Amino acid sequence: MANSLTLSDSQSQLWNDVVQSISQSLSPADLLLLPLVALGSAYVINRGSVFPKSDPYRYKFFERPQQSSGAGVQSQSRSRNIADAVSQSNADLVVFWGSQSGTAEGFAQRLARESHQRFKLKPIMADLSDYDAESLARLPASTLVIFIVSTYGEGDPSDNAQDFVSWMNSTAKSSLEHVRFAAFGCGNSNYLYFNKTVDEVTTAMSKFGATQILPTGKGNEATRTTEEDFMDWKEKLFSTLASDLGLSEQENGYEPLVDVVEQVSTPSDQLHLGRPFQKAASKTPLGGLGIIPVPVISNKILTQYVTQDRACVEVTVDLSAHAQVKYKTGDHIAVWPENPMEEVNRLIRILKIESTRDTAIKITQKSDYDDVKVPSLTTAEALFRFYLEICSPVPRETVSALALMSPSAKVKEALNSISKDRDTYATFLENYHLTLSRLLEYAVSLDPTISWDSLPLCFVIDALPTMQPRLYSIASSRVTSPRAVALAVSVKPSTLLGNPDAMIPGLASTYLSTQGPSGNSPTDAPKLYVQIRKSTFKLPVNSTIPLVMVAAGTGIAPFRAFLHERARLSSVGKQVGPMILFFGCQNQADYLYEEELDELRLGQLTGKLEVVTAFSRAGGKKTYVQDMVHSRRSDVTRMLGDDDAAFYICGAATMAKAVGNVLTEGTMEVRGWSETEALNWRAIRKKENRWFEDVWS
Numbered sequence: 001m002a003n004s005l006t007l008s009d010s011q012s013q014l015w016n017d018v019v020q021s022i023s024q025s026l027s028p029a030d031l032l033l034l035p036l037v038a039l040g041s042a043y044v045i046n047r048g049s050v051f052p053k054s055d056p057y058r059y060k061f062f063e064r065p066q067q068s069s070g071a072g073v074q075s076q077s078r079s080r081n082i083a084d085a086v087s088q089s090n091a092d093l094v095v096f097w098g099s100q101s102g103t104a105e106g107f108a109q110r111l112a113r114e115s116h117q118r119f120k121l122k123p124i125m126a127d128l129s130d131y132d133a134e135s136l137a138r139l140p141a142s143t144l145v146i147f148i149v150s151t152y153g154e155g156d157p158s159d160n161a162q163d164f165v166s167w168m169n170s171t172a173k174s175s176l177e178h179v180r181f182a183a184f185g186c187g188n189s190n191y192l193y194f195n196k197t198v199d200e201v202t203t204a205m206s207k208f209g210a211t212q213i214l215p216t217g218k219g220n221e222a223t224r225t226t227e228e229d230f231m232d233w234k235e236k237l238f239s240t241l242a243s244d245l246g247l248s249e250q251e252n253g254y255e256p257l258v259d260v261v262e263q264v265s266t267p268s269d270q271l272h273l274g275r276p277f278q279k280a281a282s283k284t285p286l287g288g289l290g291i292i293p294v295p296v297i298s299n300k301i302l303t304q305y306v307t308q309d310r311a312c313v314e315v316t317v318d319l320s321a322h323a324q325v326k327y328k329t330g331d332h333i334a335v336w337p338e339n340p341m342e343e344v345n346r347l348i349r350i351l352k353i354e355s356t357r358d359t360a361i362k363i364t365q366k367s368d369y370d371d372v373k374v375p376s377l378t379t380a381e382a383l384f385r386f387y388l389e390i391c392s393p394v395p396r397e398t399v400s401a402l403a404l405m406s407p408s409a410k411v412k413e414a415l416n417s418i419s420k421d422r423d424t425y426a427t428f429l430e431n432y433h434l435t436l437s438r439l440l441e442y443a444v445s446l447d448p449t450i451s452w453d454s455l456p457l458c459f460v461i462d463a464l465p466t467m468q469p470r471l472y473s474i475a476s477s478r479v480t481s482p483r484a485v486a487l488a489v490s491v492k493p494s495t496l497l498g499n500p501d502a503m504i505p506g507l508a509s510t511y512l513s514t515q516g517p518s519g520n521s522p523t524d525a526p527k528l529y530v531q532i533r534k535s536t537f538k539l540p541v542n543s544t545i546p547l548v549m550v551a552a553g554t555g556i557a558p559f560r561a562f563l564h565e566r567a568r569l570s571s572v573g574k575q576v577g578p579m580i581l582f583f584g585c586q587n588q589a590d591y592l593y594e595e596e597l598d599e600l601r602l603g604q605l606t607g608k609l610e611v612v613t614a615f616s617r618a619g620g621k622k623t624y625v626q627d628m629v630h631s632r633r634s635d636v637t638r639m640l641g642d643d644d645a646a647f648y649i650c651g652a653a654t655m656a657k658a659v660g661n662v663l664t665e666g667t668m669e670v671r672g673w674s675e676t677e678a679l680n681w682r683a684i685r686k687k688e689n690r691w692f693e694d695v696w697s
């Protein structure tokens with residue numbers, strides 16, 4: 001079994017080591033080293049079995065984000081005709097968004113706000129699932145339409161864009177000659193179908209006769225340039241509006257989106273102090289498939305590499321108090337992390353709001369095109385701890401916006417200088433982990449006479465993204481562990497390009513690695529807010545179907561669950577089909593669940609399970625999991641083709657792409673097929689539920 005050291009000794013030690021090594025490299029006077037002490041980063045969580053954004057299959061089986069966020073509730077009373085919405089609010093710009101995990105939605109909000117501030121346009125934000133696609137044809141000719149859409153799964157739209165895109169793809173004719181549009185996509189070039197959704201939308205709009213006013217913009221997460229790609233495209237859009245459409249730009253100052261008012265005598269039971277927030281009234285009931293607080297019943301280290309400051313932990317939560325919440329083997333679990341108190345305090349300190357950190361505040365939306373993104377009533381401390389991503393690096397736009405609010409000319413000049421263009425800011429970020437609090441501290445370091453005590457809280461709320469849940473593949477099987485849900489978490493700080501010694505712990509992985517039962521009573525156990533998310537990554541119902549499984553790192557999680565399930569079936573006399581598991585690790589010490597896999601291989605699954613390992617950093621020749629799949633291509637092709645085996649892959653998108661390529665080449669070689677035939681075969685296997693991917697960026 002895996003090493004079951006308790007949290008309080010070895011995990012604390014690991015993090016003490018991390019923190020110590022951070023502080024050793026800090027010179028107190030040197031704010032240039034601020035990033036070394038940064039805690040949390042959105043992109044660090046891209047590692048391990050975390051989906052930083054979302055999982056590929058959620059849209060197929062689960063509620064749509066606009067439903068869970070409550071927008072669907074509103075839409076019941078709203079017309080589904082976009083032309084009605086435009087005329088009701090007298091809008092001249094519609095910003096349609098399709099987003100799985102908030103990026104495209106956030107961009108849509110920013111675009112709507114800026115179009116109003118810079119051109120006095122009247123925008124409306126439109127969730128693509130709230131309107132009937134046919135109603136586009138009824139839009140007044142003067143309306144400008146913008147699409148901001150992301151791509152998920154394997155070239156699929158986000159779940160709220162599903163119906164819209166299906167309509168576009170299946171409709172032969174629609175009269176949109178009077179519509180002018182522009183489109184931006186959020187994607188990742190590590191996936192086979194890069195930004196497919198925005199391409200589909202653009203093609204369909206053009207096919208229906210609409211006029212595209214500027215080339216489609218594409219954000220690429222693989223190069224970590226999504227933000228800058230959006231800003232470039234947005235500037236082009238605004239200059240097109242100015243030049244081609246004759247709109248004139250207004251004087252541009254900061255206009256808050258929300259109002260924040262103190263409500264001193266509010267009883268604390270009326271405050272939002274931790275429960276995850278869903279915009280407006282949620283359709284998802286608590287319990288059922290809703291968000292539930294669950295105790296952590298175990299937290300153990302699966303592997304630990306002190307020299308590399310990384311570890312892999314297994315966190316198990318208990319669903320017992322929620323009888324109605326069930327999961328299936330292969331499902332995902334969403335976890336809402338909390339920002340570390342050091343970071344919360346840091347932001348409170350630099351804003352000089354220590355004395356009002358616990359004061360009740362009411363937050364209301366000022367614009368009429370969106371709902372308020374954080375809960376109200378709440379407190380500043382709760383906002384920073386639970387509801388806003390205060391640990392992620394700030395986009396360049398925030399630096400420019402802060403320059404406008406700057407209390408001194410010197411600071412204004414410095415902030416404008418680092419944010420003046422994409423390259424300058426990128427170079428700056430190579431050496432700084434620039435969270436909002438660090439940006440404010442950096443400004444003070446440039447001019448110690450300034451204070452940020454007059455920076456309004458509404459600016460902070462506007463500037464920071466809302467806290468997003470992180471998704472993990474469940475590592476336990478419902479059959480063997482129906483109430484205890486395990487997840488494997490890779491805890492690995494990221495570094496800065498210009499400062500490889502800097503270590504920036506991931507937000508959710510650090511949070512999870514430090515949540516463990518501390519006392520003897522289960523009531524002492526810390527609680528996590530979680531939600532079970534259904535996935536299509538499922539075992540075949542027929543247990544005799546052979547399996548080919550490919551995993552790297554914590555991508556082993558769902559396969560551990562699969563194997564436990566098949567072992568149980570075998571132990572009760574059911575026939576199980578042969579299985580081969582390809583598992584890529586850095587080295588032997590990184591071989592997660594090794595003892596368990598050996599026990600299964602030599603015990604209940606004797607003669608049924610083969611485990612093929614690939615060690616990429618074991619010394620000598622680097623072997624990756626795709627190399628092992630390649631070396632066994634004739635067996636794999638035979639199993640997938642002749643034996644009708646189901647194929648599964650779980651891990652990073654780059655690995656999945658490499659394995660996919662190797663398999664395509666292998667099939668071409670073994671079967672004598674062309675590349676097109678091999679790719680068609682893969683698509684057919686997918687349709688037949690014999691090809692499954694659980695992949696993250």
Ligand SMILES: Cc1cc2nc3c(=O)[nH]c(=O)nc-3n(C[C@H](O)[C@H](O)[C@H](O)COP(=O)(O)O)c2cc1C
Nearest residue numbers: 099100101102103104150152155187188191194195
């Ligand atoms: C599970 C998963 C699947 C994805 N699939 C694709 C894909 O097929 N093509 C692509 O270009 N990007 C893909 N991406 C990248 C997303 O489009 C990217 O993260 C985007 O910024 C998300 O935007 P959103 O938060 O608005 O949904 C995928 C990301 C995840 C997490």
